[in-house]
Amino acid sequence: GAVVSQHPSWVICKSGTSVKIECRSLDFQATTMFWYRQFPKQSLMLMATSNEGSKATYEQGVEKDKFLINHASLTLSTLTVTSAHPEDSSFYICSASTPISVFGPGTRLTVL
Amino acid sequence: GEDVEQSLFLSVREGDSSVINCTYTDSSSTYLYWYKQEPGAGLQLLTYIFSNMDMKQDQRLTVLLNKKDKHLSLRIADTQTGDSAIYFCAEKGDNQGGKLIFGQGTELSVKP
Numbered sequence: 322g323a324v325v326s327q328h329p330s331w332v333i334c335k336s337g338t339s340v341k342i343e344c345r346s347l348d349f350q351a352t353t354m355f356w357y358r359q360f361p362k363q364s365l366m367l368m369a370t371s372n373e374g375s376k377a378t379y380e381q382g383v384e385k386d387k388f389l390i391n392h393a394s395l396t397l398s399t400l401t402v403t404s405a406h407p408e409d410s411s412f413y414i415c416s417a418s419t420p421i422s423v424f425g426p427g428t429r430l431t432v433l
Numbered sequence: 434g435e436d437v438e439q440s441l442f443l444s445v446r447e448g449d450s451s452v453i454n455c456t457y458t459d460s461s462s463t464y465l466y467w468y469k470q471e472p473g474a475g476l477q478l479l480t481y482i483f484s485n486m487d488m489k490q491d492q493r494l495t496v497l498l499n500k501k502d503k504h505l506s507l508r509i510a511d512t513q514t515g516d517s518a519i520y521f522c523a524e525k526g527d528n529q530g531g532k533l534i535f536g537q538g539t540e541l542s543v544k545p
Contacts, residue, residue: 355532364521364535365476378530414475418531422466422523427475 323349325417327425334405335433342400342428344371344415350395351417356388359412359427371398371415405432435459439522439536446544451509453539455522458503465498466533467507468521476521479507509541517543 324347334340344354352373357365369390370378377390387409389401402409414427437457445451457465462484468476482489482496482505489496495508505524509516522536 353531364537365533366535367532370530370532416533418525420531421464421478421481422525422531422533423478424468424476429473 323347323417323419323421323423325415325423325425327413327415327428329428330426331429331431333431333433336406337404339401339403340405340430342402342413342415342430344398344400344417344425346396346417349417349419351398351419352395353418354392354398355416356390356398356400357414357416359414365414368400371400373398402430405430407432435524435526435534437522437524437534437536439520439539441537442540442542444542444544445512447512447514449512451507451512451516451541451543453507453509453520453522453541455505455507455536456503457505457522457524457534457536459524459526459534460503461527462503462524463527464525465496465505466521466523466525467494467496468523470519470521470538472518479520512541512543514543514545517541 328343354371356368359365371390371392373392379385392398416424466481467479493510497506519538521538523533
């Protein structure tokens with residue numbers, strides 16, 4: 322079946338640094354990918370829709386300059402958390418549709 | 434906006450059936466999903482149902498969809514301790530560009 326991978330699976334960084342998270346569709350092409358964020362004991366909240374070859378669409382309240390999304394190919398979308406702060410610590414999950422929605426394993430970001 | 438609601442907790446005894454309920458508001462839903470999330474892990478797609486179906490069965494899992502009432506349920510037969518997890522209901526609408534709207538998640542606790 323369709324598989325979505327994410328890298329890294331976890332990352333710890335210092336406050337003020339930038340962190341890049343990769344999301345790859347392994348055996349299918351995805352013109353659209355989605356980035357979600359999940360805080361502890363909460364549900365998933367959509368952050369943005371990543372569109373191959375064009376600008377991402379951000380949900381209300383998500384800062385596009387802080388969460389940079391690049392979808393440079395049909396199998397790769399990246400999310401860069403710029404100038405990360407402790408409140409950005411969260412579980413970041415990407416997904417793609419095949420058309421069934423398939424999720425990556427998630428990336429746990431901890432900002433010290 | 435569109436909304437998905439779930440009860441937060443369910444506790445059952447091992448061997449009993451579990452029924453997790455979900456309601457949604459989007460009348461244009463195309464796919465409805467059930468995901469399982471174990472502590473510290475990503476989302477595992479359990480099953481999904483297309484909006485023109487009433488029921489879908491897959492081994493111990495039975496999904497019932499009442500489109501008129503916008504009600505979705507997941508029944509787990511012969512519940513095991515390994516089924517303890519958080520279960521998320523999610524829907525994809527026809528006019529949502531492929532993104533999913535998630536419920537809050539139901540924490541299933543299976544007691545021996």
